[in-house]
Amino acid sequence: MPRPRTPLLNRERIVAAALRLVDEEGLAALSTRRLAGELSVSGPSLYNHFATKDELLDAVVDGVIGEVDLSMFTTGTPWPEALRDWARSYRAALAAHPHIVPVLAQGPGRRPNALRLADAVFGCLVEAGWPRGQATRIGALMRYFVTGSALASFAAGFPEDAGLYDAADYPHLGEAHRLAEHRAAVDEGAFETGLEALLDGLALRFERLEQAGHRGGQGDHQGSRTTNAGRAAGSTGS
Secondary structure, eight states: OOOOSSOSOOHHHHHHHHHHHHHHHOGGGOOHHHHHHHHTSOHHHHTTTOSSHHHHHHHHHHHHHTTSOOGGGTTTOOHHHHHHHHHHHHHHHHHHSGGGHHHHTTOOTTOHHHHHHHHHHHHHHHHHTOOHHHHHHHHHHHHHHHHHHHHSOSGGGSOSOGGGSOTTTOTTOTTGGGTGGGHHHHHHHHHHHHHHHHHHHHHHHHHHHHHHTOOTTTTOHHHHHTHHHHHHHTTTOO
16 A cells, blocks of 8 residues: 555644644643544654653644734834734734633743744844843733733623622622623723833833933843843743
């Protein structure tokens, strides 16, 4: 019997199947046995491509990070606009795969796409004139904000039971039962409001740095103590 022209199994096919399983059923559903069944192969064959489940999960997470657009950091886009466009792309990738977010939020580890993302954001800020220590903290701030916004729905957290929100106990929550009905508008509106508030605040901070002449690492004593961390971790390890 002739051998198939293409391999029956490869890393890309395994990662795609694992991500599909996590998207549909959550992280708890991902196991070697279950994944082998989804791929119609034997369990041991998976170990020819991934030595451990953690290695596989890293590849799945890094694949999601690979969906994030980083092109704005290579086109000379001003840093506030670049951060805005990147944050929107980042959130869209996470919102498409919410079950992955708890793992992704732990940091970049050794994931190549995550490290490229961190390098791009940190480099953009430093090249714009942010002191390295502050660039590190801004990157961390943005990661906290984006991953937090994708972790769960604010609106969906309020039950659609009007009787729950008795005016005697909760005088300001009379319409809370309608939040889930407007989930997309509430959650996306909250993200956009927060993003603009963050960028406006950072722009004011940057303006003060320029006026004081504290750019490119000058006048940032706390930042100087974190320079090595900034070099190692970049800004937004995911």
